[in-house]
Amino acid sequence: MSESFGDARRREKWVARTPPAGTLLCSLDDIAAPGAKGFTFGSGTDLFDMFVVRTHDKVFAYVNACPHAFTPLETFTDRFLTRTKDQILCTTHGALFNLDDGFCTSGPCAGKNLVPLAIEITEGQIRLTAQPPVTR
Ligand code: FES
Structure with missing residues (x-):
């Protein structure tokens, strides 16, 4: 499913509000494998809300x-995550997303994607890094 103009504008706004590369999120040990953890930066119109997902061997981040x-x-x-911890769940209307690419597999936004964020893990610490090119 291609991205609408409105979706693209929202994506640009979120990416623009992303804290700078190098921002420390947490220790890898702070997130269960599998598990997830949310992070909020700023407030009001500058609020930026994101989360990190850890699988058995990888870590991903999304707006x-x-x-x-x-x-x-x-x-x-x-x-x-779902009870079985094999998908990301939106509790508002039940959409399900892949852990590793944020693709929505079921629900009212099936075929769309969560906005991915670039992270790196060095010495057991998870940090934001430069944004990857937007591919979807
Ligand atoms: S807001 Fe997430 S499924 Fe409706």
Whole structure:
């Protein structure tokens, strides 16, 4: 599914608000494998909400905004995954997303993607890094 003009504008706004490369998020050990953890920066119109997903062997990060209604995905702190921890769940209307690429496999925004964020892990610390080129 191709991205609409409105979706592209939202994506640009979020990417522009992303904290600078090098911003420390947490220690890798702070996130269960599998598990997830949310992070909020700024406030008001500068608010930036994101989350990190850890699988058994990899770590991914996304803007915390569902591509359906653009609301945060979680209802309870750090509860971004399904009960079986094999997909990301939006608790608003039940959309499901792949852990490793944020692609929505089911729900009202099926075929759309969470906005990915670039991270790196050095010496066990997860940090934001320069944004990757937007591919979807
Ligand atoms: S806002 Fe996420 S499924 Fe509706």
